[in-house]
């Protein structure tokens with residue numbers, strides 16, 4: 176069995192959205208290198224509960240890198256030091272005995288801290304609700320080959336669809352910009368035939384909502400791409416900008432007699 | 437907390453238009469940035485005539501002032517002033533939005549992908565703005581030039597750069613221009629939606645190449661005067 180070790184955590188503690196928060200130091204003792212980061216926090220929390228203290232609140236659900244809820248900034252990097260890894264997939268073997276670990280919530284005006292390391296990411300849901308869908312009438316499924324899709328587009332759409340909405344991109348961006356997320360959600364539909372009817376409406380609606388949520392704007396630092404656990408590429412942001420330019424140039428105001436002939 | 441807290445902005449927000457939107461202002465910044473970098477590049481090429489001596493250089497200045505019966509230079513000036521104004525407007529409003537988007541910072545932020553140049557765009561930009569004003573008062577209007585001669589741009593240029601503090605400021609400004617270009621020339625293509633894996637390396641290369649060329653050549657002018665190579 177690998178040797179257990181001790182760490183010191185510096186954790187942002189904040190009672191609720193209204194209170195001010197502060198960093199509190201906790202020892203994390205007897206940590207196995209085989210634990211996941213969240214299991215390490217579970218161990219620390221058990222100790223806190225036993226002492227009658229309030230456990231550290233953090234979001235988590237799947238614990239296998241697919242739900243996107245377990246966001247926290249570990250030593251200044253969203254989801255910790257490993258690339259293409261969510262916090263739940265991070266193992267304690269990435270740290271060594273005596274390390275200090277600073278834990279902070281995602282920091283953005285659009286993501287109010289609810290408690291400790293938990294933030295309200297409802298802004299992302301509202302961006303999706305503003306246009307991140309297709310309006311397809313349901314019915315019996317059509318033949319799979321009825322809609323030809325180039326292999327390359329299918330692959331790129333799939334890559335964009337890998338986004339789990341974790342918001343590490345916002346957390347990593349010096350401007351707290353949500354453009355990597357929004358562009359992934361736009362691209363996954365813009366690359367496929369089913370996304371075409373609403374393509375140029377969607378890009379304007381989603382960007383309008385993104386702005387209304389008071390996210391920052393991309394200055395092409397590239398921090399998002401490095402922080403993204405799913406490897407979403409900045410090329411998607413370029414695609415979004417391209418679609419937005421085209422949408423702005425070709426947009427027609429709705430008319431009452433539209434299509435009446 | 438954001439105003440949009442509970443609501444979907446929808447159609448009204450969509451109507452807020454291109455110039456109010458974040459991406460729209462990024463596009464303005466990039467488009468005006470291209471005009472300004474284009475100018476800087478042409479300006480650098482034009483000034484290489486300083487190495488031809490007084491006659492060549494003054495002839496070039498005369499050409500600029502007389503092309504299209506004197507209308508040419510005013511067309512250029514109008515385009516440049518509009519571009520600079522729009523660029524500074526977009527940069528200022530976007531920077532304010534970005535600062536407001538992260539009211540509480542991190543204790544331990546680690547920057548991994550961003551560069552020093554990308555993080556200092558707003559500062560290199562402000563120094564450039566100050567430099568542009570000074571440069572116009574110095575060598576265009578002569579307001580801050582101790583012995584300005586309206587008929588002899590070459591002499592103004594040489595006697596201007598003989599003052600070490602002046603030459604020093606020009607060099608510092610050029611280094612800021614270099615920082616702004618290092619990130620900006622790459623960044624504008626991204627903002628305008630030009631990205632493709634086959635050309636991405638080329639975009640970076642173009643930015644670095646153009647930066648070295650423009651800044652490298654521009655810096656030789658004050659140095660050439662200070663060392664007496666141009667006199």
Ligand code: HEM
Pocket residue numbers: 393394395462463465466468469470472473476523524527528531554557558560561562564565616619620621623624627628
């Ligand atoms: C000769 C002068 C200037 C040139 C050639 C220039 C050019 C550029 C270009 C091409 C960009 C990139 C646009 C994009 O990424 O979409 C840019 C960005 C920017 N510029 Fe300028 N600019 C100049 C002056 C200024 C001034 C005077 C300011 C500020 C007062 C300024 C502030 C900024 C800022 C804040 C950015 C955004 C940073 C970013 O996109 O990463 N610039 N500039």
Ligand code: SF4
Pocket residue numbers: 337338339340341342343344345355356359402403404405406407
């Ligand atoms: S783009 Fe990446 S970092 Fe951003 S929300 Fe999606 S998965 Fe998370």
Ligand code: FES
Pocket residue numbers: 234235236237238239240241242243244245261262263264
């Ligand atoms: S808990 Fe689901 S991604 Fe980490």
